[in-house]
Amino acid sequence: MTGTASIGRRLTLLLAGVAALLSVLSWWMVTGLARQAAERTQDNVLAASVTTIAETLRSEQGEVRLELPYSAFSMLGAISEDRVFYRVATGDTFLTGYDDLPVPTEQISSGGRVIFDTGVYSGEEVRMATVSRLVLAGTQPVSVKVTVAQTRGGVASISAELSQLAAFLSVAFFLVAVSLSAFAARTSLKPLNEIAAAVSRRGPSDLRPLRRAAPTELAPLMTSLNRLMDRLGQSIRSAEDFIAEAAHRIRTPLATVRAQAEIALRSAKDEDQKQRLRQMIRAVDESSRSAGQLLDHATVVYRSDDLVRTPITLSDLVRQTVAGLEPTAAMKDIRLQVEMMEGKVQVDPVLMDNALRNVLDNAIKYSPPETDVTIAVSAGDSEIRIAVSDQGAGLGDGPVDMLTQRFQRGTNTQGVVGSGLGLTIAKDVLVAHGGRLELETLEGNKGTCATLVLPSS
């Protein structure tokens, strides 16, 4: 697995990123709206206040009179605890209030329209509402300007409060969105994980096509996966076919060569020539053995792909194989002793015969003449054991595991024809049946015991 990030994490992060963006955006918008709303409320109250004051303006004996109404200020006190300032002036003459309030200097039409402005007074930001009204003073109408100002602490605290609430909601939204994203990512990746699990659950040589419902997005992947497996299977099969074919093609001419060499040996007089012919026969034997074993091995690989298990009596199986090797054993005056047990197994008879034959062949081949080879069949709780023991020299000092590898032969093989594939074949057969091959040298190098272990079905 190389380090590109997982799709699930990437999907989650992407969705979470979008959620975060939306959260911040909504928080920002709510904060802005809250501030606007609070400001508008203040403006409305200021406007109401300044208009109420302006409405009390009247002229008395040519003088502008004004009575600040109680409500004009109490309504300001009702919305927030903010400081209030005011100023009333006619043209340039200041009437009452705070003379130095920075009222807007521009000419205001006397239409009763309220003008808003923001400024700084007494060290604080203030919002000012100004209205102007014409009052008849004497004969001349004069324009009276009324300004009411209020600090903006209330606006700030309301918007801060709402902003905090919005922030809290945004965070909550974000958290929910993240967990939903993770959930969504996991759900949408589930079929993929299921396919991966199905593939990895398979045995190493299981190349059957995958048959399962997959979402449309994964259908191409499934198809190409199946096509790949199909091609792989085909190429393995063709390689095996090729090996089998090749072995076969080599064996036939070799048999001819051997027959000719035997004839030549019999008619040869010269000892030197005989020696060379014997060497030739031996090499041919070796090649022939190799070809045969290669063919067997290819058969094992091919058949273990889909095992044909047939119920078969254990004793029949052993007896047949033993009978097949009886002549070889007889040539070395080796006695084959069989300790039988009744029972049935579910195996591929061809492969099992192959495995047992190779093990038995070893026992005969690596034992001195006039010894015994014992084939003992026994059944345990969960397994059936076919132990083949001989009275040879044992397996030697090298690592035993090595011997089951392809083309690996022991150190005790001088003069013994062999290819190094026998134990490999036996082991592959047993593994294909869910069993194993156990190899051990008997105590005091008094022989070898090779055991074929099968699970009792």
Add this chain to the structure above:
Amino acid sequence: MRHTCLAVLLSCLATFVSALEIEDYRLFPGTGDRVLRVISTGDLEVFEPYLLAFQARQPSLSIDYTVVSSAQLYQAIRGGAVFDLALSSAMDLQFQLANDGFAQSHRSETTTSLPDWARWRDLIFAFTAEPAVVVLSTQRFEGLDLPTTRQELVTLLREYPDRFDGAVGTYDVRDSGLGYLFATQEARSTDAYWRLSEVMGRLNPQLYCCSGQMIDDVAEGRLAFAYNVLGSYAADRLARDSGGRVQILGMQDFTNVILRTAIVPTTARETAAAGALIDMLADLGQREAPGDWPLPPLGQTGTDNLVEFGPIRLGPALMVYLDPLNRRAFLTEWENAMEQR
């Protein structure tokens, strides 16, 4: 050099003293150098227990206590006089000081535990709620039903003009900030105020600057009753001590309840100590039982259930009657009612 310094100091002191009409003054010496300067409208005998209790907590602190009228207090703080704490019963003037930026904020656990109506912006803190009451002489009211509303009082005054002629006392609202606050708030809340003022005006009313003297005059029988007196425990006790000669009466139709408030002026130096004193006063203001304090708590007063009318709201509306134009208009009307010879 030394002399010039002293001269400057003296002249400074002189201007300061001349600007401030001090009614009473006491220094409560502490063991250390630090001095908490308090300016207040509350009489010394009323505030002494509070100051002593505070000094018991901070023995190293000296307390310099100056008693002035509420208008004087307002002028002093506006003029930049150096005080650490200003306590006043004229909540409108106190509010104006806070609104105009002459108070600095103080925030503590105690002040935040005050009810909303008892503080404004961490600048003003109320620590007592006291109703305006009528203090009357039982002797002068002998044989009369005691009035419970302004209308009844008006009727009584109309029926017995001889009995009450020259024997009616109230604040001179031109001099007394508290009197002005009571009058304006009452005029705003009940139309009976002007009717009562008209009737009182016809009876040659006695006008006072301060409640103490008014109560004394009632006790001595010079006045039949004093209208709009600050009904603190002190007045209560006085009534009890008088052996039945003086009685306190709350008006059932409407009663003004004012909040005695504290601010820390921007000129304050001992702000921590001032804050601590505010906390102590605010704590006492929230006490459940009346206890042995001269001033009532915020929640209840000894004089009936007059606080039910609720205290005058601390808010910008208080500044309305402080506006010079409004004040002039109100005083004109008041004078017309009160001074009709």
